[in-house]
Amino acid sequence: MSAIPSRLSVVTLGVRDMGLLRSFYHALGWPEQPSGDDDWSAFLLGGVLLALSPLPELAAEAAPGVADPAGGWSGVTLACNVDDRADVDTAFAAAVAAGATVVAEPTDRPWGGRSAYIADPEGNRWEIAWAGTAVFDERGSLVSFG
Structure with a gap:
């Protein structure tokens, strides 16, 4: 270990x-x-x-001793992977209804998956994604990715 x-x-x-x-x-x-x-x-x-x-x-x-960030995008994204391609659109709509800002509409990506981007009320970027290679356990934890 x-x-x-x-x-x-x-x-x-x-x-x-x-x-x-x-x-x-x-x-x-x-x-x-x-x-x-x-x-x-x-x-x-x-x-x-x-x-x-x-x-x-x-x-x-x-x-x-470091100055607070000025706001805006930090250069970091968080991701929530969903179980099915269609779930990207459903989760995206739910996030927007909850108050998220649209960054990028759901779209099929060149890497074979589908994703969209939203920002939470403080500008943190979230990708809502489906990747056919992602495998989750019963708790929703990612156990393999390709």
Whole structure:
């Protein structure tokens, strides 16, 4: 075993408006962890925790002395892979109905899958994707990808 296990356990977003982002993820129907409040919140998504932390507090730990980002796209995307090609369109519509901003409409991609992009209320980019090679377990955790 390596000193650092090959796993992704938590993705933390530094947020400016905790109430807004919590409401958005609730509107997607994602279950919030019982300890969630406006000081810290999290959603367990298929074996990975999506954590929300106030940006100043996260920056103090992860980027001490570095200026806060100005906003906009960070250069990072998060992805939610769905089970079927048609599910991309359904999930995309649900995200937009929950308050997401359209970045790119659902389309078939040159790599053989289908995907769309949305932004949450703070501009974090999410890809909603279907890839025929993705295999999930009963919890929705990705177990292989090609």
